[in-house]
Amino acid sequence: MRRLVAVLLIVGLWLAGLYAFADRVIHSTPAAEPEDAADAIVVLTGASDMRIKEGMRLLERRKGARLLISGVNREVKREELLPVTEGSKKLYECCVDLGYEAQTTLGNAYEVAEWAKAKGFDDLIVVTSDYHMPRSLLEIKGTLPGVKLHAYPVATPTLDARAWWKSWRSSRVLVVEYTKYLAILARDLFTSVTSRFDHKEDQTAGASEASAEGSAS
Numbered sequence: 001m002r003r004l005v006a007v008l009l010i011v012g013l014w015l016a017g018l019y020a021f022a023d024r025v026i027h028s029t030p031a032a033e034p035e036d037a038a039d040a041i042v043v044l045t046g047a048s049d050m051r052i053k054e055g056m057r058l059l060e061r062r063k064g065a066r067l068l069i070s071g072v073n074r075e076v077k078r079e080e081l082l083p084v085t086e087g088s089k090k091l092y093e094c095c096v097d098l099g100y101e102a103q104t105t106l107g108n109a110y111e112v113a114e115w116a117k118a119k120g121f122d123d124l125i126v127v128t129s130d131y132h133m134p135r136s137l138l139e140i141k142g143t144l145p146g147v148k149l150h151a152y153p154v155a156t157p158t159l160d161a162r163a164w165w166k167s168w169r170s171s172r173v174l175v176v177e178y179t180k181y182l183a184i185l186a187r188d189l190f191t192s193v194t195s196r197f198d199h200k201e202d203q204t205a206g207a208s209e210a211s212a213e214g215s216a217s
Contacts, residue, residue, distance in 0.1 A: 042125070054127055059091060071107065
């Protein structure tokens with residue numbers, strides 16, 4: 001009986017979290033126009049080209065000095081991506097960088113971190129799909145601690161966020177993304193606890209060594 005209660009409690013918490021996650025996605029768009037300009041803008045590529053178009057529009061409105069498009073297909077040449085941005089060729093040539101290494105969200109985070117550190121940027125606008133934004137922010141924060149991030153989520157045309165439970169496709173997208181989000185939270189929590197434990201062990205070992213040296217003298 002206790003096991004059943006425990007299972008029902010876990011399932012209930014998971015479902016409550018899922019609905020909270022879906023509500024966060026629903027109310028994240030349309031994204032508010034950034035009041036102040038950041039150092040730069042980063043776009044995480046995906047199934048929808050709207051991410052790239054919105055990133056370019058932010059660059060044209062001078063919301064950042066440069067734009068990084070992370071996770072570009074290695075077979076796509078620089079000149080081939082220009083029409084997708086629907087932006088100025090002059091601005092594209094001077095102020096847009098393409099990242100070809102990232103193939104996952106974690107890969108995006110590392111690519112963004114390497115680029116931001118090389119350019120000296122510590123204030124970024126992050127552009128990605130609405131459902132993808134929570135996990136993206138977690139990953140980027142992990143690779144760029146201390147850097148200020150501004151979310152600019154883009155609505156997903158194929159995702160009916162407001163009635164996601166009525167569509168198998170929309171339900172699958174949100175459930176999978178929510179599960180990945182929880183996995184990142186669990187990983188970060190485990191890493192934090194492990195780091196604190198290792199730090200305490202180091203302090204204890206240091207104190208023991210100091211005590212032994214004092215006794216010997």
